[in-house]
Amino acid sequence: MSNAKTGLLSEQFEASIQATLKNATGIDEEKRYTQLKDGKAHPLWLMGHLCGSLDEVTNHWILNGEKKMAKEVDAKFSPDFFGGLPITSDREFYPTWDEVIRLYTDIGADSVKLIAGLDDDQLDSALLGPVPEQAQDFFGNVGQSLGSMLQHDSYHRGQMMLIAALNN
Numbered sequence: 001m002s003n004a005k006t007g008l009l010s011e012q013f014e015a016s017i018q019a020t021l022k023n024a025t026g027i028d029e030e031k032r033y034t035q036l037k038d039g040k041a042h043p044l045w046l047m048g049h050l051c052g053s054l055d056e057v058t059n060h061w062i063l064n065g066e067k068k069m070a071k072e073v074d075a076k077f078s079p080d081f082f083g084g085l086p087i088t089s090d091r092e093f094y095p096t097w098d099e100v101i102r103l104y105t106d107i108g109a110d111s112v113k114l115i116a117g118l119d120d121d122q123l124d125s126a127l128l129g130p131v132p133e134q135a136q137d138f139f140g141n142v143g144q145s146l147g148s149m150l151q152h153d154s155y156h157r158g159q160m161m162l163i164a165a166l167n168n
Contacts, residue, residue: 002120009123009146010116016150017108020050020157024101027164032097033089034167044094045087046160048077050153051104054111062145063114064129068107082135115146 024047032044041049052074059065076094078084094100122128123143131139139145 005120005123006115006118010112012150013115014112016153020153021105023157023161031164031167033091034163035089036163036166039087041087042089043160043164044097044100045077046156047100047104048094050156051100051107052077053152054107058111058149059107059114061129061131062127062142065110065114069103
């Protein structure tokens with residue numbers, strides 16, 4: 001059994017999660033619900049979306065782990081093409097920033113543990129969890145899909161910071 005690759009991959013996930021958390025802590029409270037256009041993402045939605053993606057896609061679909069996010073919370077942060085609710089700037093609609101940050105931290109820690117527990121040979125296997133039929137075309141094997149999820153986190157981290165920076 002070898003886990004040199006999965007060990008490195010778990011370290012990359014840990015670094016990505018920590019980078020997202022570091023950036024998120026730098027977003028001023030008044031900018032967390034800023035939308036550049038009505039109906040578009042704001043930093044809080046993006047953090048919640050990253051929580052849901054780690055929970056549903058990384059931990060559940062790719063790695064067959066248990067989900068932590070309640071369905072009603074996940075629906076608030078899912079994209080419309082996966083049945084998500086419309087994005088709003090209404091603060092009362094969402095969990096608090098601190099709740100979302102805690103959830104991201106906990107779910108991210110689960111991701112790191114699940115990846116570290118893989119054998120390198122599993123990176124070439126089909127996804128380990130129950131991927132819905134409408135989502136199967138988005139994914140390759142475990143290793144490719146985990147790489148895509150690292151890019152997903154990085155993309156939305158940058159988007160979140162750009163929205164906050166443009167709101168000066």
